[in-house]
Amino acid sequence: MEKEVKILDRTFVPFIKExxxxxxxxxxxxxxxxxxxxxxxxxLAVLSxxxxxxxxxxxxxxxxxxxxxxxxSSYRGTQSTGEVREEVSVSxxxxxxxxxxxxxxxxxxxxxxxxxELLKTKHPKEIRICSLLVKPGNLRxxxxxxxxxxxxxxxFIVGYGLDYDHQGRNxxxxxxxxx
Ligand code: IMP
Ligand code: MG
Numbered sequence: 001m002e003k004e005v006k007i008l009d010r011t012f013v014p015f016i017k018e019x020x021x022x023x024x025x026x027x028x029x030x031x032x033x034x035x036x037x038x039x040x041x042x043x044l045a046v047l048s049x050x051x052x053x054x055x056x057x058x059x060x061x062x063x064x065x066x067x068x069x070x071x072x073s074s075y076r077g078t079q080s081t082g083e084v085r086e087e088v089s090v091s092x093x094x095x096x097x098x099x100x101x102x103x104x105x106x107x108x109x110x111x112x113x114x115x116x117e118l119l120k121t122k123h124p125k126e127i128r129i130c131s132l133l134v135k136p137g138n139l140r141x142x143x144x145x146x147x148x149x150x151x152x153x154x155x156f157i158v159g160y161g162l163d164y165d166h167q168g169r170n171x172x173x174x175x176x177x178x179x
Pocket of ligand 2: 046047048049050103104105
């Protein structure tokens with residue numbers, strides 16, 4: 001049997017293997033390379049959860065582009081609070097730019113909706129959403145997710161950048177909470 005991992009009070013079991021993640025990330029990058037080849041996009045990685053995904057994704061990007069970071073928070077433990085707070089704001093001039101938001105997971109969609117509204121005030125040419133994971137069963141706001149690697153059930157997951165109370169981001173595979 002595959003190895004379980006224990007983080008704080010919960011047990012997690014393997015869900016998506018590293019190799020499978022890398023395969024899908026590569027495919028996403030190929031699509032972005034094609035779709036945005038004349039756009040000089042700015043990848044805006046949402047910290048902290050997307051740091052590993054963003055690092056893997058941009059290293060497969062071959063078109064002219066740049067990467068920058070933003071930090072918002074909205075999550076406590078395994079329950080979304082529905083509140084978002086901007087902790088590190090975007091410093092770059094985004095006017096007229098094609099922005100690709102790089103996010104770890106879209107759950108209720110609250111964080112992403114807040115991000116999109118915030119970015120619109122900076123007058124970009126276009127905003128696209130690229131999320132490693134989506135949980136369509138939890139989506140509470142209308143959102144068009146342009147790119148995603150995996151669509152998953154509502155269960156809580158950890159690893160490959162995603163945390164459970166700040167732990168488990170370093171796991172190479174993605175794990176799902178047991179029972
Ligand atoms: P939303 O605002 O409900 O869409 O929540 C989005 C944020 O909650 C994500 O950017 C993650 O940081 C966090 N999140 C949502 N689901 C999970 C999960 O299953 N594991 C770890 N973090 C999660
Ligand atoms: Mg996040």
